[in-house]
Amino acid sequence: MMAAWVKGGATDADAAIEAAAHLFASAKVPVVTGLCADVGALRAAYGLAGVIGASLDPVAAPSLYAELGVLSRTGAMGTTPAEAVGRADLVVVVGNAPWDRPFLQDIAAAKPRRGRAAGSERTILSLGGPSNGQIRHVAYPVEPGGLAVSIAQLRAFAKGHLAGETAYADLARRLVAAHYGVVVYEPGEVGELGVEMLQGLVKDLNDVTRFFALPLADPFQGRALIQVAAWTTGQAPSTGFGRHVPEHDPWRFDGARQVREGEADAALWLSSLPSPRPDWLASLPSVAIVGEGSANATGDTAEIVIAVGVPGESTGGTLWNERRGTLTHSSAAGQPAALTAGAVLDAIRARITAKDSAAC
Amino acid sequence: MLTLIKGGRVIDPTASRDAVGDVWIEDGRVVAPSDRTPDNTIDAAGCVVMAGGVEVHSHIAGGNVVLSRLLLPDLYASESAPEGHPFAHAGGSAAWIGANYARMGYTTAVEPAMPPSNALATQLELADIPLLDRGALAVMGNDDQLLELLRQREGANAVRDLVALTVATSRGLGVKCINAGGASAFKDGALKLSLDDEIPVYGLSTRKIMGALLDAVEEIGVPHPLHVHCNNLGIPGADDSFVATLEAAEGRRIHFAHAQFYAYGLSEPGNPAGGFRSAAERIAQAMEKHPNATYDVGQVAFGQTVTISLDILRQFGGRKGANPKKWILNAGDAEGGGVVPFLYKPRGPVSSLQWAIGLEMMLLSNDPERTILTTDHPNGGPFTEYPRIIHWLMDKEARDREIASLHKVIGERSGLGSIEREYTLSEIAQLTRSGPAKLLGLTDRGHLREGARADVAVYRDDRDRTAMFARAKLVLKDGEAIVEDGEVVNWRSGRTLELSVESDKAMEKRTDAYLEDRFGTGLDSFAVPDEAFAGHDVFEDVACRA
Numbered sequence: 001m002m003a004a005w006v007k008g009g010a011t012d013a014d015a016a017i018e019a020a021a022h023l024f025a026s027a028k029v030p031v032v033t034g035l036c037a038d039v040g041a042l043r044a045a046y047g048l049a050g051v052i053g054a055s056l057d058p059v060a061a062p063s064l065y066a067e068l069g070v071l072s073r074t075g076a077m078g079t080t081p082a083e084a085v086g087r088a089d090l091v092v093v094v095g096n097a098p099w100d101r102p103f104l105q106d107i108a109a110a111k112p113r114r115g116r117a118a119g120s121e122r123t124i125l126s127l128g129g130p131s132n133g134q135i136r137h138v139a140y141p142v143e144p145g146g147l148a149v150s151i152a153q154l155r156a157f158a159k160g161h162l163a164g165e166t167a168y169a170d171l172a173r174r175l176v177a178a179h180y181g182v183v184v185y186e187p188g189e190v191g192e193l194g195v196e197m198l199q200g201l202v203k204d205l206n207d208v209t210r211f212f213a214l215p216l217a218d219p220f221q222g223r224a225l226i227q228v229a230a231w232t233t234g235q236a237p238s239t240g241f242g243r244h245v246p247e248h249d250p251w252r253f254d255g256a257r258q259v260r261e262g263e264a265d266a267a268l269w270l271s272s273l274p275s276p277r278p279d280w281l282a283s284l285p286s287v288a289i290v291g292e293g294s295a296n297a298t299g300d301t302a303e304i305v306i307a308v309g310v311p312g313e314s315t316g317g318t319l320w321n322e323r324r325g326t327l328t329h330s331s332a333a334g335q336p337a338a339l340t341a342g343a344v345l346d347a348i349r350a351r352i353t354a355k356d357s358a359a360c
Numbered sequence: 361m362l363t364l365i366k367g368g369r370v371i372d373p374t375a376s377r378d379a380v381g382d383v384w385i386e387d388g389r390v391v392a393p394s395d396r397t398p399d400n401t402i403d404a405a406g407c408v409v410m411a412g413g414v415e416v417h418s419h420i421a422g423g424n425v426v427l428s429r430l431l432l433p434d435l436y437a438s439e440s441a442p443e444g445h446p447f448a449h450a451g452g453s454a455a456w457i458g459a460n461y462a463r464m465g466y467t468t469a470v471e472p473a474m475p476p477s478n479a480l481a482t483q484l485e486l487a488d489i490p491l492l493d494r495g496a497l498a499v500m501g502n503d504d505q506l507l508e509l510l511r512q513r514e515g516a517n518a519v520r521d522l523v524a525l526t527v528a529t530s531r532g533l534g535v536k537c538i539n540a541g542g543a544s545a546f547k548d549g550a551l552k553l554s555l556d557d558e559i560p561v562y563g564l565s566t567r568k569i570m571g572a573l574l575d576a577v578e579e580i581g582v583p584h585p586l587h588v589h590c591n592n593l594g595i596p597g598a599d600d601s602f603v604a605t606l607e608a609a610e611g612r613r614i615h616f617a618h619a620q621f622y623a624y625g626l627s628e629p630g631n632p633a634g635g636f637r638s639a640a641e642r643i644a645q646a647m648e649k650h651p652n653a654t655y656d657v658g659q660v661a662f663g664q665t666v667t668i669s670l671d672i673l674r675q676f677g678g679r680k681g682a683n684p685k686k687w688i689l690n691a692g693d694a695e696g697g698g699v700v701p702f703l704y705k706p707r708g709p710v711s712s713l714q715w716a717i718g719l720e721m722m723l724l725s726n727d728p729e730r731t732i733l734t735t736d737h738p739n740g741g742p743f744t745e746y747p748r749i750i751h752w753l754m755d756k757e758a759r760d761r762e763i764a765s766l767h768k769v770i771g772e773r774s775g776l777g778s779i780e781r782e783y784t785l786s787e788i789a790q791l792t793r794s795g796p797a798k799l800l801g802l803t804d805r806g807h808l809r810e811g812a813r814a815d816v817a818v819y820r821d822d823r824d825r826t827a828m829f830a831r832a833k834l835v836l837k838d839g840e841a842i843v844e845d846g847e848v849v850n851w852r853s854g855r856t857l858e859l860s861v862e863s864d865k866a867m868e869k870r871t872d873a874y875l876e877d878r879f880g881t882g883l884d885s886f887a888v889p890d891e892a893f894a895g896h897d898v899f900e901d902v903a904c905r906a
Contacts, residue, residue: 039484039892040892040894043488043894068430071427071430071431071688072430072431072432072433072686073686074686075431075682075686075687075688075689075699076688076689076690077688077689077690078689078690078691079690079691079692079696080477080690080691080692080693080696082693082878082879083547083691083692083693086504086878087547106880114504114561115544115547115548115561116548116549116560116561118561179548179549180547206676209549210546210547210548210549210691212691226426226430227423227426227481227484227485230425230426230429230430231421231425231426231429231453231454231485231488232450232453232454232455232488233450233453234429234433234436234450234451234452234453234456235429235433235450236430236433245450246450246453248433316891316892318480318484318892321881321885323879323880323881324477324879324881324885325693326423326477326478326480326481327478327480327481327484328480328881328885328886329480329887329888329889329891329892331889331891342894
């Protein structure tokens, strides 16, 4: 039996599901937020949102949309983590965020083993990163204007639009000389303008060599959500079903904005994997579906709280695998938890559908 | 329940059947005529009755299809969409794909390019396509493990075992190779690759890789022959690549993907810059000499589309023709993928000629069962164009009207205008039903003989073939009505067809170690477990050839 609470009082999951169905059946403008969960739960969240006319607002949005806007405007040129580790003779790390990721340790510890750079040394360069000495690299400082401006400068040198014996001219020469170069960054840190510049730089470099972008995934299953969103609605994740036709609009369906401006009247926070709780969650009637044992699995997290199995730990789940750069499935370690987030969402949807049928 | 479809013109070329008659159905199968009173009688008077359509090559799922939606989100925007499914309005979504195939009378569709490294995501997406049975072909031919194995001359058994393991792990229905060695060569700086060019680092050639895969597919007994995307797609002189690849098969079964994109002969001998002219006649003659081969057409339809291909070498070359000017290219774990928007201009010379060549190929074919109708969705255009294409094949007058509205290059560089042939309904059934079903080795569909799966399309017989084939009067899937009067009435789920193939334990162990070393995680992370499908019974076995 999983833990559940309604208005702070402990109850069973069935009663909490019934209360959630009652809340969403009468909501006019509900918001489904968080969406930090496995594929089964994300599919179920879309199913529920379609029925109740909700909008979807992922916690991963800032990182996702730093890339998605650029993707739909100009496209992209990228590679996978395993290809970068196996082939790259030059790795450029942009910003601070990648240095905390295990991937950087992996790629720094290996040499290229496949392709024309096999057997050569791997050079790690840093643009605007730390100089902590843990990984041997050559550091290039960021320009006063920030990362995006620095990348623009670098692109201009690489393209031959700027000339002179500067640090960035040296960096640009190194990029052009690579056999298989990779630029690693975290899109949320680099920002939309910076990502667009980086992708432009990468595309320019491919006129003379092979160079690819490797944006690191957000930690909140945003990449898994993109897959589900695209095949379910043909669109990116920030979508609303208010008119019962999926409409994509990241500004309009920003949950914080909808709550701040008084549009939303109910919320569902889906976070069966750890993610930050929206600071506005307590300001409207809400349901929280959270991982069992998490700090949020308490009665005061939301009006209705249902604790569920944690995908990849206490229950099976298909999740974004950053090392593989794709979806992979993990079984539960040991006896699976009684309840999954997907099952709870499907049950809420079924209750609402049944209520609608009865009303007819 | 015993169902009788009564008094329709029944078209089943596999039984030489083209006459007014009945079709009996019970328990999801076509059965012999019965003396019993049917529980349900469907009046098909004035209608044409065919088996459900079978699609062999349509990009309907996978990471590159996802990227195409994100690159061009407005491509399929639609205000008119099927009712009754929460996401069928969503243009290009899985529900939209299932609904639009079903409305045309199609009941099975195959995604031809599933990267084994992304198999789970592809299979999850396929499983969300309602109404149809689905399947996917596992792509090989650029992956380091295979190329390394060939470089080390490990022998045909090792290749066979790796292919079998790949199909089993990804739960594919068959095997495809896409510009074999081309993606690998691109990553090492190459921009062009022909059949016998050396692939950098590995010292192999497309011929060697493809030959090894052709042998492996035969040895395993995969019903669908190796599905081949040749070198040099879409460039003037690509007909040479097509014919050379056909001859390189040396009599082994081979299927050519989107052949129209290779039927481009040089307009001026020795000068690729002089453009191309139709090589449809050359391709038709070559196909006659090689009964071991089949092809799907890859017909072009006018308008905006987005090209999706794992042939990253070709897609990189095609980036400069992107319209609108944006494109995606991913150098993946083997192939990766390229997504390049493209506008087939209705009156442009190149698009007009491409359009004409596809039709010319079908009209010159002396064996429609080896000539499958596709648009290589969405590369040549959307699959929703099939009814119009069928119309042009069946109606010389309509074809001539269309030609008259297009660029004069059609008359100068193709033979389409002089072809009098009009396809019969039986030939259309060969092109869209019996041919593709046989090609995939799916003996239970594509026909209406006793024992067939009761996948049936009933069309109002209408001289306007576009209207006729765009909205079926009735579509049955496994004997259940899913479409009535062109609208979906029952949003049931189909099955994903997977080849039942055993993998060799020693190859499993060896591959697990290889993957662990390369990806930091073993064979398990490439698996497509039933558990990932939330308890739904998604897959159905297809047996290997005896």
